[in-house]
Amino acid sequence: MAAGSGSIMWKAQLALLVTPLIYGCYHVVTKVALNHGVNQLVFSVLRDLIALSVLAPLAYFHEKQMRPPITKSLLMSFFLLGLLGIFANQLLFLIGLKYTNATYAAATQPAIPVFTFLFSAIIGVEKVNFLRYEGVAKVGGTIICVSGALLMVFYRGPVVIGNEEDNVSQTEIGSEGQPDSSSRLLIDGLKDIVFDEFSVGVMCLIGNCMCMGAYLAIQAPMLRKYPTNISLTAYSYFFGTVLMLIVSVFMTNGISDWTLTGSEILAVTYSGILASALGYGLITWSTKILGPTMVALYNSLQPFCSTALSLIFLGSAVYLGSILGGTFIIVGLYIVTWGSYRERQADANNVGVIHNESCVLDPLIQK
Structure with missing residues (x-):
């Protein structure tokens, strides 16, 4: 039994080593597609449709006998998850990636667990005890992480690795494509304040992390009411895709925006199947075995994978x-x-001590 458990844990750790590579490749492949001028909304809609076509049948057949009945409250929660975790999350990421690069996109992703902790504390899912050094460490680590995110927005500094001219040319290529109304309004508005396109791009990436953090925080109590996680994700993708489709009708410039080249089709397919469906599946499965803390630790490998691949x-x-x-x-x-x-x-040890003491003091009550 112990050997089997150890084997499953080893497989989960291997899955978590593969996941940063999947998302590192996603950042690079998507950046290439954006440089060719693909519309961010079109990219998101097609990606979500592909992911939904994978998740929906899997959820239907695998969790057919386990799904609780749908209520209006659940539908509203699914809509909120789709709005934050699919619609806003993906759109902000793609806008941020277009105006920065794959390295910056990956470097901000480790902030997701910290934002998740912040929102979880606000809604009462995560508790903070300032009288214990664990609670102080959680708050202090959150401050350090947010400080790093702000540093990336307001300070670029000199080039350490690579060629600055090549990076500038890539940013120009990404901006020379057909203008995206979905991002142009945001960029033009913030540029009037004093931010350049690169800083706005990094801010969008941080906004992406905040949306994902809120999405995960809301998911925690939702999974208690609706424990079939694949179905929950499929419903979230459904509402997120509907929102993307509605907005894309008003924010795209006709059929020309929906015409993709070979490399863009490859990027959309990769994003839908691997980055969305498979990536989420590996993370969810590993979380059930190793817990969210270990999964978050492995997520910090993502910047290194993306940096190496983008270089x-x-x-x-x-x-x-x-x-x-x-x-x-x-x-x-x-x-x-x-x-x-x-x-x-510490909480698990305290629960164990209380349970043992109650058994010793009142052994006959249970009988």
Whole structure:
């Protein structure tokens, strides 16, 4: 039994090593598609349709006998999950990726567990005890991580690795494509305030992390009411895709925006099947075996995978700001996850002690 358990844990850890590579490749492949001028809304709609076509049949057949009945409250919750986790999350990520690069996109992703902790604390899912060093570590790590995210927005610094001219040319290629009304309104509005396109792109990436953090925080109590996680994700993708379709009708410029080249079709297919359906499946399965803390720790490998891939395939420059900010984010992530792990260990030990004491003091009551 122990050997079998160890084998499953080893497989889960292997899955978590594969997941950062999947998302690292996703960042690079998607950046290439955006550089060719693909519309962000069109990309998101097609990606979500592909993911939904994979998740919906899987949820229907695999969880057919386990799904609770649907209520109006559940439908509203599914809509909120689709709005935050699918619609806003994906759109902000693609806008941010278009105006930055794959390295910055991956460097901000480790902030997702920290934002998840913040929103979980606000809605009461996560507790914070300032009288214990675990609680102080969680808050301190959150501050460090958010500071790293802000550092990446306001400080770029000199180029440390790569060629700055190549990076500038890539940004120009991404901006020279057919203008996307979905991102142009946001970019033009924020540029009037004093931000350049690169800073707005990083802000969108941070907004993407915040939306994903809220999505995960809301999911925690939702999974207690609706424990079939694949079906929950399929419903979220359904509402997110509907929102994408509605907005795309008003924000695209006719059939020309929906015409994709071979590389763009490949990027959409990869994003839908691997980055969305398979990536979520691996993370969810690993969370059931190893717990969310270990999954969050493995997620910090994503910036390194994306940086290596973007340097190899795109020649993206790595700036000092991304290194310093990314370091702050990863350090903060480790502190937060360590504090959460120690806190859960202490709570489990306290529960065990209370249970043992009650058995010793009142052994006949249970009889």
